[in-house]
Amino acid sequence: MNKYINSLKFEEILLGTILFSLPISIGVNSFVVIISAGFFLYKTITKGNFSGLFFYIVSFSFFLAQFISYLSSNNKHEAGTKLLLYASFVLFPICFSYLTTSKIKLNQNAVFKFLFYGVIIILIYGSIRFSYDILFHNVRYDYGRAVGLLVKYIPHHTYFSMFILISIFSVFSGRIENSENRKSIFILPILYLFLILLGSRMAIILGIIILPLFLFNKMKKQNNKMKALILLGLFMSIIIFIGFSNDYVRDKIIYTYYDLLNISTTEKPFFGVSFRLQIWYSILDLIYQSPLTGYGIGDITELLNIRYNKNELQGLNAHNQYLQFILHHGIIIFLFLFLFVYKLIKQCVLNKNSVLLFSWIVLLSFSFTESILNRQWGVILFAFIVNYSIYSNNLSSENNSK
Numbered sequence: 001m002n003k004y005i006n007s008l009k010f011e012e013i014l015l016g017t018i019l020f021s022l023p024i025s026i027g028v029n030s031f032v033v034i035i036s037a038g039f040f041l042y043k044t045i046t047k048g049n050f051s052g053l054f055f056y057i058v059s060f061s062f063f064l065a066q067f068i069s070y071l072s073s074n075n076k077h078e079a080g081t082k083l084l085l086y087a088s089f090v091l092f093p094i095c096f097s098y099l100t101t102s103k104i105k106l107n108q109n110a111v112f113k114f115l116f117y118g119v120i121i122i123l124i125y126g127s128i129r130f131s132y133d134i135l136f137h138n139v140r141y142d143y144g145r146a147v148g149l150l151v152k153y154i155p156h157h158t159y160f161s162m163f164i165l166i167s168i169f170s171v172f173s174g175r176i177e178n179s180e181n182r183k184s185i186f187i188l189p190i191l192y193l194f195l196i197l198l199g200s201r202m203a204i205i206l207g208i209i210i211l212p213l214f215l216f217n218k219m220k221k222q223n224n225k226m227k228a229l230i231l232l233g234l235f236m237s238i239i240i241f242i243g244f245s246n247d248y249v250r251d252k253i254i255y256t257y258y259d260l261l262n263i264s265t266t267e268k269p270f271f272g273v274s275f276r277l278q279i280w281y282s283i284l285d286l287i288y289q290s291p292l293t294g295y296g297i298g299d300i301t302e303l304l305n306i307r308y309n310k311n312e313l314q315g316l317n318a319h320n321q322y323l324q325f326i327l328h329h330g331i332i333i334f335l336f337l338f339l340f341v342y343k344l345i346k347q348c349v350l351n352k353n354s355v356l357l358f359s360w361i362v363l364l365s366f367s368f369t370e371s372i373l374n375r376q377w378g379v380i381l382f383a384f385i386v387n388y389s390i391y392s393n394n395l396s397s398e399n400n401s402k
Contacts (some may be wrong), residue, residue, distance in 0.1 A: 058390060
């Protein structure tokens with residue numbers, strides 16, 4: 001571990017620590033982000049070159065959209081809280097613009113490996129606390145309820161599932177590329193076990209289909225076809241074993257299947273897919289009344305509660321980031337920012353940056369079923385991927401022009 005740390009640039013350690021602290025503690029993570037931005041700002045002022053900030057207009061635009069929405073909101077207190085949540089869209093450009101103007105090339109696999117270590121540490125901590133509850137607090141152990149006990153000590157299961165997915169891909173794709181010591185491949189079943197036990201349907205879909213295909217394709221390109229088949233077989237074995245041995249997971253998969261075959265939006269109570277559809281119908285009604293400008297980030301909670309009460313629903317967010325963003329800002333700003341993001345992703349595809357591309361797939365996929373920018377875990381991860389994509393794409397463009 002010491003040898004690994006000593007081989008890194010200070011900038012890689014600083015940015016890696018942001019990812020490392022993300023699953024561990026939001027408070028610590030906020031502190032690290034502020035310290036990192038302060039360090040890079042000092043370096044930028046010392047160098048006297050602020051031209052790199054121009055490349056990060058996409059990130060600033062997300063914060064600007066929130067600021068405009070803040071000005072138009074009546075509830076300034078709630079709007080101010082949500083505006084502060086987006087501060088990383090201003091702080092990260094300060095970090096990455098210095099790297100851009102200084103032409104510092106980061107080891108991407110090394111930076112993202114910090115997220116992997118953060119996930120492992122919080123899983124160890126959560127498992128110890130979980131075991132302590134069973135042994136000393138007389139908590140009855142139930143395989144199906146294991147996740148319910150564990151989530152008390154880890155981040156929200158949706159965001160933690162995202163961290164696990166990105167960790168698995170970034171670490172193991174790096175080892176495939178660099179032919180490093182592959183002993184950590186044995187950690188894969190453990191991470192997959194927790195991923196599936198967390199019970200996020202989107203995580204299970206991505207973990208079953210997209211992640212294995214990405215890694216399989218990567219190994220094929222490295223002329224490791226036999227190892228690729230073994231890895232794919234390992235994935236499927238883990239999935240089948242967990243799926244058939246855990247009542248909680250099996251019942252959830254079966255319930256989702258039947259829910260999709262017989263979706264109800266009129267009978268109450270609402271669960272699963274039908275539950276989200278009822279939420280989305282309520283939100284679409286609101287969007288229809290103000291499609292162009294939205295309602296602002298400070299006033300939407302009250303409007304949603306009024307709408308939800310009519311449909312016998314409790315106070316919830318949109319459970320869809322796309323609809324949530326349109327509610328806040330209107331469809332014009334949404335399309336404007338979505339175009340920016342599309343160009344970032346397109347460039348990642350052209351540059352064959354599989355880690356960033358997979359990260360984008362995770363973020364955009366979870367955005368269909370969760371409002372991922374409602375919590376700091378999602379905002380920090382999203383803002384980091386936006387700014388790292390800009391930095392990486394700009395670096396690739398400079399290399400191609402030489």
